Amino acid sequence: xxxxTRVSHRHVLDLDIFSQNEIEEMLDTADSMKEILSREIKxxxxxxxxxxxxxxxxxxxRTRISFELAARALSANVVNFTARGxxxxxxxxLIDTVRTLQALGADIIVIRHKQSGAPYLVAQHFAGAVLNAxxxxxxxxxxxxxDLFTIREQLGHIEGCKVxxxxxxxxxxVARSNIWGLTKMRARVTLCAPPTLIxxxxxxxxxxxxxxxxxxxxxxxxxxxxVMALRLQKERQQSGLLPSLREYNxxxxxxxxxxxxxxxxxxxMHPGPMNEGVEIMPEVAVAPQSVIETQVTNGVAMRMALxxxxxS
Amino acid sequence: MRYFIKNGTIIDPAQRVATIGDVxxxxxxxxxxxxxxxxxxxxxxxxxxxxIINARGCMVAPGFTDLxxxxxxxxxxxxxxxxxxxxxxxxxxFTTVCAMPDTHPTQDQASVVRQIRQNARRTSYxxxxxxxxxxxxxxxxxxxxxxxxxxxxxxxxxxxxxxxEDPAVMRNALAYASILGVPVMTHCEERRLNAGWxxxxxxxxxxxxxxxxxxAAEEAYIARDIGLAEMTxxxxxxxxxxxxxxxxxxxxxxxxxxxxxxxxxxxxxTLTDRWVLGSLAEDADTHATAGGYASNAHDSAGxxxxxxxxxxxxxxxxxxxxxxxxGEEDVAALIEGLRGGVIDAIASDHSPHAIxxxxxxxxxxxCGISSLETALGLVxxxxxxxxxxxxxxIARLTEGSAQILGRAPSSLRPxxxxxxxxxxxxxxxxxxxxxxxxxxxxxxxHGQTLRGQVMLTMAGGSIVFRREDFGTNADHPPQVxxxxxxxTNES
Amino acid sequence: xxxxKQILSAEEIRRSLTRIAHEIAERNEGVQNVILVGxxxxxxxxxxxxxxxxxxxxxxxxxxxQLDITLYRDDLHMRGPAPLVRKTEIQADITQRVVVLVDDxxxxxxxxxxxxxxxADLGRPMCIQLAVLVDRGHRELPIRADFxxxxxxxxxxxxxxxxxxxxxxxxxxxxxxxSE
Numbered sequence: 001x002x003x004x005t006r007v008s009h010r011h012v013l014d015l016d017i018f019s020q021n022e023i024e025e026m027l028d029t030a031d032s033m034k035e036i037l038s039r040e041i042k043x044x045x046x047x048x049x050x051x052x053x054x055x056x057x058x059x060x061x062r063t064r065i066s067f068e069l070a071a072r073a074l075s076a077n078v079v080n081f082t083a084r085g086x087x088x089x090x091x092x093x094l095i096d097t098v099r100t101l102q103a104l105g106a107d108i109i110v111i112r113h114k115q116s117g118a119p120y121l122v123a124q125h126f127a128g129a130v131l132n133a134x135x136x137x138x139x140x141x142x143x144x145x146x147d148l149f150t151i152r153e154q155l156g157h158i159e160g161c162k163v164x165x166x167x168x169x170x171x172x173x174v175a176r177s178n179i180w181g182l183t184k185m186r187a188r189v190t191l192c193a194p195p196t197l198i199x200x201x202x203x204x205x206x207x208x209x210x211x212x213x214x215x216x217x218x219x220x221x222x223x224x225x226x227v228m229a230l231r232l233q234k235e236r237q238q239s240g241l242l243p244s245l246r247e248y249n250x251x252x253x254x255x256x257x258x259x260x261x262x263x264x265x266x267x268x269m270h271p272g273p274m275n276e277g278v279e280i281m282p283e284v285a286v287a288p289q290s291v292i293e294t295q296v297t298n299g300v301a302m303r304m305a306l307x308x309x310x311x312s
Numbered sequence: 313m314r315y316f317i318k319n320g321t322i323i324d325p326a327q328r329v330a331t332i333g334d335v336x337x338x339x340x341x342x343x344x345x346x347x348x349x350x351x352x353x354x355x356x357x358x359x360x361x362x363x364i365i366n367a368r369g370c371m372v373a374p375g376f377t378d379l380x381x382x383x384x385x386x387x388x389x390x391x392x393x394x395x396x397x398x399x400x401x402x403x404x405x406f407t408t409v410c411a412m413p414d415t416h417p418t419q420d421q422a423s424v425v426r427q428i429r430q431n432a433r434r435t436s437y438x439x440x441x442x443x444x445x446x447x448x449x450x451x452x453x454x455x456x457x458x459x460x461x462x463x464x465x466x467x468x469x470x471x472x473x474x475x476x477e478d479p480a481v482m483r484n485a486l487a488y489a490s491i492l493g494v495p496v497m498t499h500c501e502e503r504r505l506n507a508g509w510x511x512x513x514x515x516x517x518x519x520x521x522x523x524x525x526x527x528a529a530e531e532a533y534i535a536r537d538i539g540l541a542e543m544t545x546x547x548x549x550x551x552x553x554x555x556x557x558x559x560x561x562x563x564x565x566x567x568x569x570x571x572x573x574x575x576x577x578x579x580x581x582t583l584t585d586r587w588v589l590g591s592l593a594e595d596a597d598t599h600a601t602a603g604g605y606a607s608n609a610h611d612s613a614g615x616x617x618x619x620x621x622x623x624x625x626x627x628x629x630x631x632x633x634x635x636x637x638x639g640e641e642d643v644a645a646l647i648e649g650l651r652g653g654v655i656d657a658i659a660s661d662h663s664p665h666a667i668x669x670x671x672x673x674x675x676x677x678x679c680g681i682s683s684l685e686t687a688l689g690l691v692x693x694x695x696x697x698x699x700x701x702x703x704x705x706i707a708r709l710t711e712g713s714a715q716i717l718g719r720a721p722s723s724l725r726p727x728x729x730x731x732x733x734x735x736x737x738x739x740x741x742x743x744x745x746x747x748x749x750x751x752x753x754x755x756x757x758h759g760q761t762l763r764g765q766v767m768l769t770m771a772g773g774s775i776v777f778r779r780e781d782f783g784t785n786a787d788h789p790p791q792v793x794x795x796x797x798x799x800t801n802e803s
Numbered sequence: 804x805x806x807x808k809q810i811l812s813a814e815e816i817r818r819s820l821t822r823i824a825h826e827i828a829e830r831n832e833g834v835q836n837v838i839l840v841g842x843x844x845x846x847x848x849x850x851x852x853x854x855x856x857x858x859x860x861x862x863x864x865x866x867x868x869q870l871d872i873t874l875y876r877d878d879l880h881m882r883g884p885a886p887l888v889r890k891t892e893i894q895a896d897i898t899q900r901v902v903v904l905v906d907d908x909x910x911x912x913x914x915x916x917x918x919x920x921x922x923a924d925l926g927r928p929m930c931i932q933l934a935v936l937v938d939r940g941h942r943e944l945p946i947r948a949d950f951x952x953x954x955x956x957x958x959x960x961x962x963x964x965x966x967x968x969x970x971x972x973x974x975x976x977x978x979x980x981x982s983e
Contacts, residue, residue, distance in 0.1 A: 005625040006591045016519075016592065025887060032871065032888040041924045044874040074874070095671055115673035116510070116521040117627030124625055136675075138521030176521055199518065206515035305888075308874070312885035 011130040012306055013119045014139035015180040023184060027149050029305035030298070036073060037301055047076035047311050053106040055097070055122075056133070057083040057113040062272060062296070063133050063142075067110050070303035074311075079106070094118060098125045108310050111135070116173075129310035137171050143271050144177035146302040148185060150295050151226055154267055158185040164220050166192040166252060167230030167279050170199050174271045175230060179208055188212070192220040194252060196241040217252055221262060228269045229254050232279045245278055254280045259287055267291050313363065313773070314338045317783075320367030320734060325374065325707035326721035335372060336362075337730045340773030344726055365783035367734045370767055373706050374722035375407025375438070375731035377713035378684070379575050380497075380551060380659035382472070383409070383440070386428065387416025392664040392751045394428075397684070398436040400750035402777035404660070404684040405709075405766040407438045407731035410717075413445040414472035420445035420456045422464035429465055437776040438769075439731070441467045441717070446485045446496065452476050458488045467717050468549065470497035473634070475533060477503070483540050490546035495573065495716060497549045500533035500558070501525075501635070510675040512585040512636040520588060520627065522674065525636050531557035538565045541572055549716055550574040552661050554635040556645030563654045573716045575659035576646050578690040579633065579681055579756075582619060584640050587631045587756055588674075590624035619693060623759045629670045629677030630756040633663070647699055650708060657712035658705075660687045664752020682752030686743055688735060689762030695737065696763055702737060730773040734783070739765040810955055810963075811977035816936065819952030820849065823934050824856035826950050831901055834861050836929070838900045840868040842918050843889050845907040848969040849936060853905060868893030870904075875917035891921070898926040903950075907965040909935040912946035937977055939963050955979070 007017055015023065036044055052071040056064050064080065071078045083089070087097060094113075101109065107128045111119050116136030123130040134140040152158050163182050169175045169191050182189045190212040191198060198204070201213045214220040221227065232248065242248050249255075254268060268280075268290040276282045285292060317335040322345065324330070336344040378401065384392035392400075394411075401409050411428070413419035419428060425442050432440040444466035448454045458469060469489060476482045476498065489496045506525040511517045513524025534550055538561060541548035550562060553574045565572045586593045624631065631637060649655040663680025670677050683690075691709075694700040710722035724732065740763045745753040769777040811819065828834055834857055841850030847869045854865045871889040904918055915933060922931060934950035939957040957963060962980045966973045 005623060005628075007626065029888045032890045035890050035892070036874075039925065044924065045920065046874040046876075093668070093672060113673070115675045117674040120625060120627045121673060136521050137523070173521060176519070199513070199524070203513070203515045203518040207519045308888065309885050 007120070007123070010310070011119075011123045011132075012141050012310065013123060013130065013132045015141050015144055015177055015184065018184070020184050020186070023145070023148065023181060026145055026302075026305055026309065027152060029308060030145070030149050030302045033073075033304040033308070034298065034301040036304070037297075043073050043075055045075045046308060047071070047074040049077070050107040050311055051077045051079060051105055052108045052110060052307065053079045053081055053101050054133075055081045055101070055109055055111045057088070057111070057118070058134070060112055060134070063112060066296070066299045067133060067303050069300050070307055073300070073304055074307055076108075076307065094121060095125050098122050102126055102128070108307060131306055131310055134173055136173065137176070138173050139177045140173040140271075141177050142299070142303055142306060143174050144181040145306070146295060146299045147178055147228065147269060147271070148181050149302050150269065150291055150298050151187075151267065153298070154291055154294070155225060158182070158187050161187045161225040162190065162223055163187050163226040163228065164190045164192060164224045165228045165230065166217055166220065166254070168197045168232050168236060169193045169230070170197050171233070171236075172230050178228065179211065183208055183210055190214055190220050190224070192217050192252070194242065194248070197236065218258065218261070221258060224262060224266060226267045226269060227254060227262065228271075229280045230271065231273065232275055234275070234278075249278055253278065254284045256281060256283050259284050259289060262289070264289065269295060272296065314361055315365055315770070315773075316362050317365045317367050317372055317732070317734065320370050320372035322724055323371050323373040323703055323706050324723050325703065325711040326723040328703050328707065330371070330703050335724055335732070337732070337770065337773055340730055342724050342726055342728045342730050342732075345724060365734070365768065366785055367767075367783060370734050370736045371702075371706070372724065372732060372734050374710045374724055374728075375733045375769060375771060376405050376688075376709040377408040377410075377717070377722070378406045378660045378662070379410050379549075379657055379713050379716060381409040381411055381662045381684070382414060382664065382680070383411045384664060385415065385431070390666050390751070391669075393435070394432050394440065395435040395437070396749060396751050397662070397664070398432075398438045398440060399777070400662070400682075400684045400748065402437045402769045402771065403749050403766060404687050405733035405735055405769055406660070406684060406687075407733065407769065407771045408441060409438060410441045410443050410467065412470060412472040413443050414450065418445050418450055419443065419461075419466070420448050420450070422457065422460045425461060425464040425466060438771045441465075443468045443470050443472070443497065445469070446471045446476060447481060450474055452478055452481060455481065455484055455488065458485070458492060462492045462494060466494070468495045468497050470551070471499065473499055475499050475501045475503065479536060479540065482537060483544060486540055486544040486546035486548065490544050493547075493718060495547040495549040497551050498533070498537045499551050500530045500537065500553075502529040502532045505529035505532065508675075509636070511588050511632065512638050514585050514639045516585040516589050519592075522588070527555040527557055527638065527642065530555050530635055531561060534558045534561045538562070538570055538572055541565075542568070542570045545571065547571045547573070552577050552580060552635060552659070553646070553649075553655060554580045554638050554642060556642045559645045559649035559654055563649065566654065573656045574649075574654070575657045575713075575716075576650055576655045577659060577661045578683060578687045580635070580638065581643065581646050581650065581658070582690050582693055583621075583631075583637050583756070584643055585637050587621040587624065587637055588627065589621065590626040590628050590631075591622045592626045593621045619757075619760055624756060627674040628756060629672065629674055630681065630754050630758070632674060632677045632679055633681050634679035647694060651700055651704065656708070656716055658687070658691055658708045659713065660684050662750070663754075664750050665754045666751075667753065670754050680754065681756065682745075682748060682750045682754045684750060685748055686755055686757050686762065688766055689741065689743070689764045690757065692737055692764035693762070730770055732770040733766060734768040735764060735766045737764045739763065741765050806981045807978045809976055809978050811937070811953060813975035816952070816975045816977065819936060820852050821856050823950045823952060824853045825860070827853070827903055827932070827934065828857060828861055830932070830949070834863055834865050836901050837903060838866045838868060838893070838895055838897060839903050839905055840870050840893060840897075840922070842904060842906040842914060843869055843871045844970055845965055845967055846870075846905045848967050849907060850905040853934065866893075866895040868895075868897075870918055870921055872914060872917040872921050875920045877913060877917070891925075893925065896926055897922065897928045899929050901930055901932065902928040903932045903934055905934045907936050907967075908963050909933070909938045909946075909948050909951075910941055910963075912942045912944035915946050916944050936965060937963055
């Protein structure tokens, strides 16, 4: 196992190794799962007797609950493990924790970790399947897939759509996984951020030559079908990456005026949790164009689809 | 004991030549060299008490000098000891290692230095030279007693792995060093520019979402220290230069006549930040800009010389090193700098770690590579790819480092201390870190096939390493040079 | 070398389905309360054909549904990559209705078992009946069909292949294939 260095399709650690067809299959499966969630009995027996461990090394209420509901809808046993109050505080290493969970009979590990790459370490030491629920700045594949699912559901297609991702791109796992997913599905992706929150653009272009990177939000938004705002952590201002939240809000936030320019058919998305009044104004979050709540609902169906895929 | 090394190709790095010939070693010294025309007359020399070492097909060179070795003893014997570290050095062809002072206690006072030297005399397999700390406890504040440390045997000063942040302290250290005639070895890292870093700031780091260590964080520091060296007239030595911009700064400083020297590690010369991608580098190939080595994957004889990052898992902590593995343009500039003499020496920066230091999340992993045992095989890829001449390369492992330490040119001349390495520049071998002599198994080359292997190492006239029963078959006749196409300087 | 033998022609399939439609109407004294649910994949077009036949002679359009039983299978862990999950769509509430499950071939009974579980999650039917085009025997569960197009004795080494023009792009027929 430790000699296995290729990333197996048995895990979902990022979207980078999946083809357009594989991603489409995942979205189709989520479509079927969404039907189950509309039933009175929102549960099927598929993963009965399997154990899903939610390993959360970083606080995240919504993602953890979404995964938990998804696992329960498939009748899996769910165990929640958080770093706080666990053996981790006693200094147990990630690898030892994984070995212990394996010995206890875990079939699927869902991991959230503040360090980029941690899920790859887990995958190397775990015989079951690993699902990345967000690692550092690196990847958040389930979020990207539910975003793709929502776009496809709302607009009917992804190919050819212009998607603008605005905000703290540099530190965003949501941005990176969405860039993989959107470019594989042949959407046109535009990134917009202050220069300190994206870094040297040539490094982005080296990975994804098709990206557009524009610093002026109004110019970036021209002709957009989808706008995705990213959460801005207030610490970024304290660490000197931003002069002020006020200026950020003025030049990089989704405001009612900008929304009016975009028209009625645009989709406004946000991975949550929102900092209303910083990267998105409260009235935009609840505007008719906003599908932020739909994203949350679709998240459960998407995660069911992935757990189902991983269980086989 | 007397040894007669026959049938090898003798490399004299000081004179940049390689010739067929035999070497006689007596009482720890080289006593005679026989060139091709004299070989016929050697019969009378060989008596009963001479062991003949048949070096047929191999290079015979002065033992390598490593300017930058972390031996870990005292204080971190679970990572390495003087005994295991120096035996690993012998396996790598090194006959002198310079011990970095990041030990516990640190080498910041004469009594500690004397004590470690004494331990080294007892347990080491090769010569150990001591590098003194620049500041007390390597804290960057108060200068150590540098005069006394030199008296106690220190041959250079360094705060080992830590940048000297206060430029005034650096200035004072250089001023002292200038009267002592020893180099100040500087670790160039502007830590306000790479806070929280995990790898090089570049395309791979953006993809992997790992906080970056930009090239400028090294370059800014090199520029500062060169300015201070110019002001004080002291000998500044830049440790493990890793960036194209750093090479350019050193080149300009040398042209101005600043007394600056530089070293580069085997891994910075050959591996890039794409190694952190591991198996993910496979599809990144399609995006990679021109200048990769894929087109050069075979040498003229059709043998595979390509190092393959996809043998690693993504985020392999063994690729984490300080400074980080850099971009392809940096690697190209480092090779160019080494070839043109801007970079004086290859140094291992051997940094052994315990398994538990590395078996963690990438950003938490200890920095460093246990590199002594793969150093030669790794740098020889430059020769196999036709990017560097073999004799020049060996000069950077011998002559270059000796000059930095103010020593006589490394050479196998009569009267010289018999520090000798015999290596086969072509022998393929698969790196298996579990067989390392070093206690540190942390090396990203595990599983790679390298070409070029040390067969025998002699330190002060004693054989400290011998691969199996190398050289015991003495019946072969001398053979003609097999270096055609490898040596360009031989004329 | 394979050996393929036709057991039902297109015409025989048509006649079998018409007969099944009549039997359904007869057993349930009309079709007022009946809902036809096809098991994906080939049960779905069969359910449609039976509904069309019923509409012909009963003059009444029976509601149709399609059921995907993938998530109810008991052999997920034994198979290779996860089979695609399709949507389950049923036009009407099944509670207090007579549900007639429709599938192409009845073999071990495990698919029907999964379908029964799936239906139970969707509502509480008054009763569930089973209609199949071919019953080839070898049951592993206590399940039997209420309406059978043709009983065909087979060996386990043989395969029964059903071709339906709607999903297979080929003329209707049922064959037995024996690998040699």
